[in-house]
Amino acid sequence: MDHFQLRNGELYCEDVPLAEIAEAVETPAYIYSTATLVRHVEVLQSALHGIPNPLIAYAVKANPNAAVLATLAQLGLGADVVSGGEIQRSLAAGIPAEKIVFSGVGKTEAEMRYALEVGVFQFNLESLDEADTLSSVATSTGVRAPVAFRVNPDVAADTHAKITTGVAESKFGIAIDDAPAAYAHASALPGLSIQGVAVHIGSQLTNLAPLEQAFTKVGELIAKLRSEGRDIRVADLGGGLGVPYNPDLPHPPSPEDYGEMVRRITRDWDVRLLFEPGRLIVGNAGVLLSRVVRVKPGAAHPFVIVDAAMNDLMRPALYDAWHKIDAVRPTGEQWTANVVGPVCETGDTFATARKMDRTSAGDLVAFKTAGAYAAAMSSTYNSRPLTPEVLVDGSSWAIIRPRVGIESLIAADRIPDWLKATA
Ligand code: LLP
Numbered sequence: 208m209d210h211f212q213l214r215n216g217e218l219y220c221e222d223v224p225l226a227e228i229a230e231a232v233e234t235p236a237y238i239y240s241t242a243t244l245v246r247h248v249e250v251l252q253s254a255l256h257g258i259p260n261p262l263i264a265y266a267v268k269a270n271p272n273a274a275v276l277a278t279l280a281q282l283g284l285g286a287d288v289v290s291g292g293e294i295q296r297s298l299a300a301g302i303p304a305e306k307i308v309f310s311g312v313g314k315t316e317a318e319m320r321y322a323l324e325v326g327v328f329q330f331n332l333e334s335l336d337e338a339d340t341l342s343s344v345a346t347s348t349g350v351r352a353p354v355a356f357r358v359n360p361d362v363a364a365d366t367h368a369k370i371t372t373g374v375a376e377s378k379f380g381i382a383i384d385d386a387p388a389a390y391a392h393a394s395a396l397p398g399l400s401i402q403g404v405a406v407h408i409g410s411q412l413t414n415l416a417p418l419e420q421a422f423t424k425v426g427e428l429i430a431k432l433r434s435e436g437r438d439i440r441v442a443d444l445g446g447g448l449g450v451p452y453n454p455d456l457p458h459p460p461s462p463e464d465y466g467e468m469v470r471r472i473t474r475d476w477d478v479r480l481l482f483e484p485g486r487l488i489v490g491n492a493g494v495l496l497s498r499v500v501r502v503k504p505g506a507a508h509p510f511v512i513v514d515a516a517m518n519d520l521m522r523p524a525l526y527d528a529w530h531k532i533d534a535v536r537p538t539g540e541q542w543t544a545n546v547v548g549p550v551c552e553t554g555d556t557f558a559t560a561r562k563m564d565r566t567s568a569g570d571l572v573a574f575k576t577a578g579a580y581a582a583a584m585s586s587t588y589n590s591r592p593l594t595p596e597v598l599v600d601g602s603s604w605a606i607i608r609p610r611v612g613i614e615s616l617i618a619a620d621r622i623p624d625w626l627k628a629t630a
Contacts, residue, residue, distance in 0.1 A: 209491040210240040211573065218535045218573055222602035225496055225535050229571050232595055232606060234498040235515035237582045238573075239270075239607075241278055241600035243492035248282045251484060254466035258473075258480055262328070264308045266446050266485030267293045269579040274598045274607035275489065276300030285328070287446070287483035291318040298325060308443060308481060310357065310405070312378055319344045323352060329481075331357045331405040331443060333380055338393045345398030354393065355403035355443055358383040358428065360421040364409030364447070367526045373408030373421060380406070386428055390437050401437055403478070404429060407445025410486060413459040415468050418447065422472045429476055442476060444469065446483040450490040452576045453529050462487065486579040493578025495520050495594075496535070499570045500549065508560055509544050513572060516548025517555040518588040520574060520581050524554040532557065534564035535571035546572075550589045582608075587616055 210221045218225050220240050228238055248263075255261050264285040267276065271293060276286070277300045285306025286297035297307055307327040309318075314330070319341050322330065332338050332354050345352040359380035364371045372379045381389050386404070393399050408421050422444060429439050449459035473480060497515035504510075522528035532546055542565040546558040557574065566572060585594050593611035597604055 208243075208246065210242045210246075211494055211575065213537070216536060218533065220494070220599040220604075223599050223604050225494070225573060226571060228597055228599075228604060229496055229498065229535075232597060233610070234496055234571070235513075235519050235594050236496050236610075237493055237577065237594055237596040238496055239272075239275060239489075239493045239578055239596065239598050241598060243578075244275070244278050244488065245282065247488045247492060248279065248284065251462050251482075251487060254462035255469070255480075255482070256466070257470055258466075260479055262306060262308075262479065262481045264306065264481055264483050265488055266483050267297055268583060269485030270489040270493070270581075270583050271296050272582065272596055272598075272607055273300050274605075276302060278598075279488065284488075287485075291315075291321050294318075294322055294325065294327065304328070308483070310407070310483070314341075316340060316344050319352075320348060323348050323350055328353065329403060329441060329443070330354045332393070333357050335381075335389055335392055338389070338396060338399060342393075342396035342398035350398075351400040352398055353402045354399050355401075355405045355441060356381055356386060356389050356393070357405040357407065357443075358386050358425065360406060360408065360424045362408050362417045362421045362424070364412055364417045365414045366409045366411050366449070369526055370410040371408070372410075373406065373417075383424055383428060387431060387435060390432055391435070394437065402439070403441030403443060403481075404432070404439055405443035405445065405481075407443075407447060407483065410447050411449040411459075412447045413449040413457075415460045415464060418465075419468055419472060422469070426472060426476060429478065440478055441481055442473065442478045443481040443483065446485050446487070448484060448487045450486050450576060450579075453531065489578035491576050491578060493576075493581065495530075495574040495577040495581060497572050497574065499566050499568055499572060501568045502544075502566070505545055509542070511544045511546045511566055511572075513546060513548060513557070515557075515574065515594075516550040516589065516591060517552065518550060518586045518591050519548075519594045520557070520577060521584045521586075522580060523557050524552075525584075530557065530577060531575040532561065532563050533573050533575060534566050535573055537564045540565040550591075587611070590616065592616070
């Protein structure tokens with residue numbers, strides 16, 4: 208459930224009409240709902256009832272805006288980060304280092320040193336080479352790094368290939384069969400302190416079976432590692448639970464069903480469980496608000512040309528993702544149309560032959576489920592200003608990232624001296 212609802216015939220975010228924000232901020236703009244963020248955290252927390260002291264480390268990559276992070280920090284969430292920048296953002300937003308887990312396949316020595324200095328809760332290692340490097344960085348800093356290995360269970364996650372991470376060919380983690388040897392190797396390294404095991408098989412998962420399969424393998428691994436004398440106190444179960452994008456398709460498993468499965472599989476593990484949800488927390492807490500520039504006839508269907516484009520919302524171009532597109536002031540009339548942006552690529556297409564609210568030039572539309580991997584992946588391609596972001600809380604709203612305009616983009620470039628004469 209989210210807090211973007213029709214009231215008196217127009218779309219609101221909580222108690223604020225989206226049209227009011229569009230008037231003030233102009234479009235395109237991302238709008239987030241605090242009440243929805245809070246609700247998603249509470250739903251997950253309650254789905255995990257009975258699990259002692261779970262650490263919910265929000266996957267910052269999904270939406271790293273400082274105001275979003277601060278909201279989640281106040282709710283007690285930690286952070287799953289994949290770069291030094293994400294550590295810095297998390298700390299700045301009030302997430303304590305002891306709730307930060309550092310994932311990622313290419314951590315640099317500088318990032319390792321920084322993470323050790325601030326004292327993150329855990330490093331999720333992805334290779335023996337990384338273990339060696341972290342050990343020497345830690346030794347030179349005079350500390351021991353708390354580590355887990357991210358294992359690759361070779362399970363097909365049943366999602367888009369570009370966001371599948373736990374099959375044998377993927378770049379992530381170490382093969383689960385190689386894990387005992389990896390832990391033996393790491394236990395001999397002076398700068399590491401082994402504390403756990405981690406797994407993450409993909410994103411937007413709409414089926415619990417692959418997760419259950421992966422967790423079952425992790426449970427067997429924990430028993431084996433313990434029998435070999437390893438001290439396993441933490442199991443990081445990753446993120447990945449899908450959210451409903453298309454209300455006409457079967458809904459992904461609920462957090463409650465996920466929690467039930469996790470309780471059943473991990474019952475005897477005797478570890479602290481760590482979760483890394485991203486999309487589940489923020490996905491349906493955001494929309495991309497856009498205005499129709501014009502409507503142009505097409506061979507099969509009219510083209511609704513909106514002022515948002517693939518640079519603002521990459522997901523349809525990158526993953527063929529489906530986002531619901533609703534009129535902010537629906538007339539009740541529906542039609543079938545293509546929705547496209549102004550960028551000069553055919554890939555800048557949000558929807559093809561979509562049955563949707565009929566709209567004309569000047570109308571506002573909302574791209575739903577645009578809180579995760581949306582603003583986070585935006586760019587200024589085609590010299591388009593970077594999309595602003597707005598946070599609503601009840602009847603209040605605030606700009607949490609102003610539009611980065613073309614003047615700032617031009618000012619960020621530098622013309623070398625040898626070109627200055629002609630520039
Ligand atoms: N943990 C790790 C190690 C991850 O790599 C990810 C996501 C997560 C947690 C959070 O997964 P979530 O709960 O959000 O599914 N840009 C793509 C999604 C990329 C996901 C990358 N990793 C998209 O727009 O669908």
